[in-house]
Amino acid sequence: MRPVRWLELTIEVFDPLAAERIADLVREETGAAATEEPLLPTAPDEPPRRDPAAPLRVLAYLPAGADQRARALTDALDSLGLAARCSLRERDDAEWRDRWKEFFPVVHAGRVAVRPPWLTYDPRPGEVVVTIDPGLAFGTGQHETTALCLELLDRLPVAGVTVVDLGAGSGILAITASLLGAARALALDIEPAAVAAARGNARANDVAGRIDIAEGSLGDRWPFGETPERLADLALANINARTVQAEAEKLFRLLRPGGRLIASGIIAEQSHAVGRALEAAGFALEERPQRGEWCALLARRPDES
Secondary structure (H helix, E strand, O other), X not given: OOOOEEEEEEEEEOOHHHHHHHHHHHHHHHOOOEEEOOEEOOOOOOOOEEOOOOOEEEEEEEEOOOHHHHHHHHHHHHHOOOOOEEEEEEEEHHHHHHHHHOOOOOEEEOOEEEEOOOOOOOOOOOOEEEXXXXXXXXXXXXXXXXXXXXXXXXXXXXXXXXXXXXOOOOOHXXXXXXXXXXXXXXXXXXXXXXXXXXXXXXXXXXXXXXXXXXXXXXXXXXXXXXXXXXXXXXXXXXXXXXXXXXXXXXXXHHEXXXXXXXXXXXXXXXXXXHHHHHHHOOOEEEEOOEEOOEEEEEEEOOXXX
């Protein structure tokens, strides 16, 4: 079978807030984008640390032959007036996988260890090992936003609950929740490549029978038969600040009374605005952990009196 060809758009920028603005624009045009951060070497027990001397990279993929669409996107990025450098090249699926292998070590977040399938790893006592091959999706545990979600998942009472993972990417969060004892997980993403990657990773971790994975989102694109009202005990939204703000009321309705939301993909400077939107929707904020320039928000739907 011939490999699938893709146009890889890479935007390099040093300012994290500028990277977030660029990623938002790219998502609007392509449906998905990821921010790749250069990491410094660390000891096995240390969290990843970004190299401030190297640029962040926003990555997006378009079908081969969409050169005109890609150049229109780079022109739109130029209009933002940000100090960013764009490049465009063609890749195939095999090149994408090989590229990930260059910078995907075992990542630790609390009791959770995330490993790629091409590395062997002997877990520590009590550790939960999640095997993730991102394929053409995003989510490896290296980025601060995912690491913050994993750390919160590790501390929350997940056993026996129903979890909904929005913007699931590689499926890393839904799979981790299942390995931590969640009774049921629903994972959604708007990108078919992410859905395929998440399904493959669920099979690799022997949790495919406990996770329903589909293309879609909240609202009109909800892919499961039941209504997304009071469905989940825990909602995961590792997306971006703007989407969490816009979907705050839907996220509130998704949860049962007493249910919790982990929202991430949020630049620290934007976290207070996101928190206000969640509170306006009815949430009570519980935690605001931060790692580098990124924040996660842990919020709770209050019990009903």
